[in-house]
Amino acid sequence: MQEDGGIHKLTDHLFRSHAGQMVAVLCRKYGLEQLDVVLDLVQDSFEAALVHWRYNPLPDNPAAWLMQVAKNKAINHFKKESRFVPADSTGVAEQIGSQQTFQPEMEEAADAQLRLLLLCCQLDLPDRSQVVLTLHLLCGFGRTEISRALLMQAEAVKKTLFRAKNALKTQKTAFSQAAIYGEITRFDNARTVLYLLFNEGYKTSKGDEAIKYDLCYEAIRLSKLLLLHESAGEAENQALLALMFFNLARFPARLDESGHWCTLETQDRSLWNPTFIEEGYKYLRSATRSNLLTRYHIEAIIASMHCAAKTFGDTDWTAICYLYEQLEKVAPSPWVSLNKLAATSYITEPTECLRQLEILKRETVLSRNHILLMLEGDLWLRKNQPQKSMEAFEAALLVAGSAQDKRLIEKKLLLCQSSNN
Amino acid sequence: MKEFLMLIREDLGQYSQMTPEEMQKDIEQHMEWVGKLVASGNFKTGNPLSPEGKTVSGQKALLTDGPYIESKEGISGYYFLLADSLEQAAAIARDCPSLRLGATLELREVIQTGEE
Known part of the structure; x- marks a missing residue:
């Protein structure tokens, strides 16, 4: 019976995050070889919650309720399987015997999740x-x-x-x-x-x-x-989190109203989430306390520079180019080189950029990549060669995967045609 | 106001196919629905029913397991709703979140024999 009309509310994604916690805690207790049983028990616990909470007010601590139900179900299950020897036998035997409740410490649950994560990866x-x-x-x-x-x-x-x-x-x-x-x-x-x-x-x-x-x-x-x-690798973890927060801050601006991809240039920066940017800086400050400079550090700093620019025109491309050069050394990949070239194109003559682009085309797997071809199209347009530009955009159109990329390229093509006329 | 029994008939096996996120959403929708009914004074009580059960039937009082024989469908729970008419009760029932999972709702007015 529910009389209070939902005074308690469930935290967003509570079930998701606690599914992981329950699986981890039970796996730790009973061993990974019991994984399938554990998954079933956790599912049963959520079903119990579904049946109860549809009709009744939530318990004061839904997360603890779920964990307790899962643990009780596990105790009952493994009691029936009398020959089962738990992986972590210290203390489990008594619990199985007495059905005593064991309160999960927050650290215990987090530790179990971290272990499971490390094993999965x-x-x-x-x-x-x-x-x-x-x-x-x-x-x-x-x-x-x-x-x-x-x-x-x-x-x-x-x-x-x-x-x-x-x-x-x-x-x-x-x-x-x-x-x-x-x-x-x-x-x-x-x-x-x-x-x-x-x-x-x-x-x-x-x-x-x-x-x-x-x-x-x-x-x-x-x-x-x-x-x-x-x-x-604490500093690396901090840097990774900084990078994620800076990017997440821009998440709502990635797509326009009709779901089309927006480049940094066209994003509405007022949609960027200031709280997440703040979080990004918090983690970046911790990450840079040591002298360690990993790929996550460099990527986080690049992302922070984009977040710091009030408008696209304010972007500090010189610094970003330098950072991409460093990233090329730490974590070389054709993608990093392409990003570096794109950043370079804002501060360098198109002729020089096209020369570097030719090298990328020749020496990497990116010769038929639509982002590279689009950059090429932009560069030819800047050199006032709309014909060559159109060729590049048309090639990009052929290899672009998503409908949204295709639309973006078609827009560019229209732009070329108008400057060709 | 009159009192109505609302029986929820649904696939009793489907919960096992739902993910944690889906179950959380379902619970939240139910909480919101019931919360509104409490606020508007249309809610009296409600409870889930265990899927296990027995059926006793006929003059020989034949005993069988389960509330159902062939079908996976069964009554998963009930509500007592308060409404001015069957029509109003039905209108309330149309917002019940269980419908999104394919449930069938049966509404019956409770005849208040004591009042006569």
């Missing part, structure tokens, strides 16, 4: 599979949600999850082992996976905006877990 699997697994286990994403968020076929999600879960169940590191925190590479891998998760949300324009935003939100939530454990 250290499997011998493609990065994307680790993103899928992380979303499923730590963010409570179902198969359909993953397929919507990552634009994957439902069947592919199912197969990926099946393989990834098996890889996790059979990997060698025990959940509670202290060594989990000892290996620095685990944190490196986790950052890579979380960075990819964030970009899956941020860098694509296709699909449902709400779920894209959720991906970014979850990437930030999980990245904060990395900060729980001191030392292991």
Whole structure:
């Protein structure tokens, strides 16, 4: 019976974040080989909440209620399986015997999540599979949600999850082992996976905006877990968070009203979220206390410079070019070079830029990339060669993937035609 | 005001297919719906029903498990609503969030025998 008309409210995404917490705490207690049972128990706990809370006022602490129900269900389940020996046998036996409630400490729950995250990100699997697994286990994403968020076929999600879960169940590191925190590479891998998760949300324009935003939100939530454990690349974690916050601040301005991609130049900067920019600076300040300069540091600083520019014209391209040069040294990739060239194009003669662009075309996989071709089109236009510009834009149009990119290029083509006439 | 029993009939297995986020949204929609009904004085009470049950039938009082035999559908819960007419009760029921999950709602006026 509900008489108070919902005095308590559920925190946004409470279920999602607590799904991960419940899975992690139970896996820690009973071992990763019990993963499938654990997932079922957590699902049952949410169903219990659904049945109760549709009709009754929420308990004072819904999160604690959920965790307690999950733990009780686990105790009951494993009591029936009498031959089962828990992975962490200290203290569990009594709990199974007496059905005593065990209060989860916040640190315990966070620690369990961090361990599960590190394990999910250290499997011998493609990065994307680790993103899928992380979303499923730590963010409570179902198969359909993953397929919507990552634009994957439902069947592919199912197969990926099946393989990834098996890889996790059979990997060698025990959940509670202290060594989990000892290996620095685990944190490196986790950052890579979380960075990819964030970009899956941020860098694509296709699909449902709400779920894209959720991906970014979850990437930030999980990245904060990395900060729980001191030392292991703390400055890098701070830098990653700074980068995510600066980018998230611009999230609402990425697309225009009709869902078309907006370049930095055309974004409505009043839509940028000042609170997130502030968060970005907070993390950036902590990240730069040490002398360490990683790719995340450089990318975060670049993002901060965009956020600091009041208008597109105010952008400090000289500094940004310098930063991209540094990024090329730390984390070389054709994409970084292309970004550097795009930044350079604002402060350098088009002839010189076109020369550098030719090198990129010749030496990297980007020769048929639509962003490179669009940059080429812009550069020819600046040189007052609309014919060559049109050729570049037409080539870009052929290789552009999304309808939105195509529309953007068509706009540019119209611009060329008008200056050609 | 008159009193109406609203029975919610739905696929009892579908909860296991819902993700945490979907379940949270569903709960929030129900809380909002009930909250409005409480505020407007149209809500009396409501409770979920356990999916397990037994059926006793006929002169031989035949005992079978489950509230249903073939179908996965079953009554998942009930509400007592207060409304001036069956039409008003039906209008209230049309906003019930369970409909979004494919539920069927049955409304029946409670005959107040004590008042006669």
